[in-house]
Amino acid sequence: MKKILFYDAKQYDKDSFNSVNKNYEIVYAEAKLSAQTAVLAKGFDVVCAFVNDTIDKETIDILYNSGIKLIAMRCAGYSNVDFQAAYKKINVVRVPAYSPHAVAEHAMALLLSLNRKIHKAYNRTREFNFNIAGLTGIDLYGKTAGVIGTGKIGRAFIDICKGFGMNVIAYDPYPSADSGLEYVTLDRLFAESDIISLHCPLTEQNKRMLNADAFSKMKKGVFIVNSSRGALIDSVALLDALNNGTVRGAGLDVYEEEGDFFFEDFSNTIIKDDVLALLISKPNVLLTSHQAFLTEEALRGIATTTLENIDAFFNGGDLANEVCYRCDSKKVDDCRKNKHGRCF
Ligand code: NAI
Numbered sequence: 200m201k202k203i204l205f206y207d208a209k210q211y212d213k214d215s216f217n218s219v220n221k222n223y224e225i226v227y228a229e230a231k232l233s234a235q236t237a238v239l240a241k242g243f244d245v246v247c248a249f250v251n252d253t254i255d256k257e258t259i260d261i262l263y264n265s266g267i268k269l270i271a272m273r274c275a276g277y278s279n280v281d282f283q284a285a286y287k288k289i290n291v292v293r294v295p296a297y298s299p300h301a302v303a304e305h306a307m308a309l310l311l312s313l314n315r316k317i318h319k320a321y322n323r324t325r326e327f328n329f330n331i332a333g334l335t336g337i338d339l340y341g342k343t344a345g346v347i348g349t350g351k352i353g354r355a356f357i358d359i360c361k362g363f364g365m366n367v368i369a370y371d372p373y374p375s376a377d378s379g380l381e382y383v384t385l386d387r388l389f390a391e392s393d394i395i396s397l398h399c400p401l402t403e404q405n406k407r408m409l410n411a412d413a414f415s416k417m418k419k420g421v422f423i424v425n426s427s428r429g430a431l432i433d434s435v436a437l438l439d440a441l442n443n444g445t446v447r448g449a450g451l452d453v454y455e456e457e458g459d460f461f462f463e464d465f466s467n468t469i470i471k472d473d474v475l476a477l478l479i480s481k482p483n484v485l486l487t488s489h490q491a492f493l494t495e496e497a498l499r500g501i502a503t504t505t506l507e508n509i510d511a512f513f514n515g516g517d518l519a520n521e522v523c524y525r526c527d528s529k530k531v532d533d534c535r536k537n538k539h540g541r542c543f
């Protein structure tokens with residue numbers, strides 16, 4: 200039986216993977232994958248990794264020298280993988296879609312809670328304080344949502360916005376021709392949106408795309424929602440924009456330096472990240488710990504697709520969910536997978 204070392208395992212991972220696994224011996228490790236922990240993979244065939252593992256060149260070289268053939272990412276995003284280092288050494292597969300609705304619904308949950316101050320109301324009524332002063336929100340009906348990235352999650356979010364009677368404008372460098380969406384330039388999206396929601400992957404090109412310059416172009420009182428990747432936002436510039444009233448509220452499921460904190464309990468510690476502490480301290484910032492994917496349906500989908508990806512790898516067939524640095528170019532001929540089923 201092939202052996203999988205599963206990094207950064209939580210109970211919900213064990214439950215979902217154990218419920219669908221038939222073909223593999225899975226060993227669950229609490230440690231995150233990094234150059235320090237990659238040595239644990241000696242004797243395994245596959246490592247299963249997640250969003251905040253550090254899969255840089257050093258980690259990849261150690262995994263490769265330990266005999267690892269496949270890195271199975273149990274997530275959609277892969278900005279934490281050095282694909283150039285992995286190329287021709289270790290194949291990398293991912294779960295491109297499990298439940299885009301899980302993430303889109305969480306993004307809307309953040310927006311609704313922020314706007315109607317549900318987090319504050321919850322605390323008040325628990326203390327039998329039934330005063331509603333200071334809880335005023337705005338109607339979302341008729342407002343303009345600017346959606347950045349119109350892939351699976353962006354489109355699911357757009358459908359929800361339309362259900363609320365909102366106008367939607369979108370930005371995507373690869374617009375979807377038959378979507379009927381109104382694509383605009385980023386500057387126009389910044390200028391016209393009452394709500395801006397990020398649904399694009401993190402790349403070298405769009406790192407900190409919401410920076411001081413971008414905030415300066417936005418409507419006063421805009422809501423920002425980020426359920427994609429933390430580094431899409433310059434957090435210090437966001438703090439300034441919150442302080443000067445440009446941003447009315449920020450719903451964040453991700454944070455640039457989340458790898459040091461998210462998924463762990465720091466409630467007995469002094470957090471040594473002042474930017475994170477300042478963000479959390481603001482009543483108009485709602486921060487969740489990268490949990491947008493966390494629904495029963497999504498967990499089952501992640502486990503099923505991850506194990507199917509591993510099956511496909513060992514069966515020698517096409518690897519539909521493989522990724523390499525050439526896949527990103529969108530030029531069909533650039534990646535070998537398009538003609539030969541695998542990136543290498
Ligand atoms: P997708 O691949 O279906 O769509 C991404 C879209 O973004 C594509 O249309 C692409 O053309 C567009 N895009 C690429 N570069 C862009 C740029 N610079 N500006 C604007 N748009 C750009 O991906 P999907 O499934 O919709 O996921 C989107 C992102 O959501 C993922 O990359 C990941 O970072 C994040 N995510 C977060 C989760 C969470 O639990 N918080 C869970 C799953 C995904």
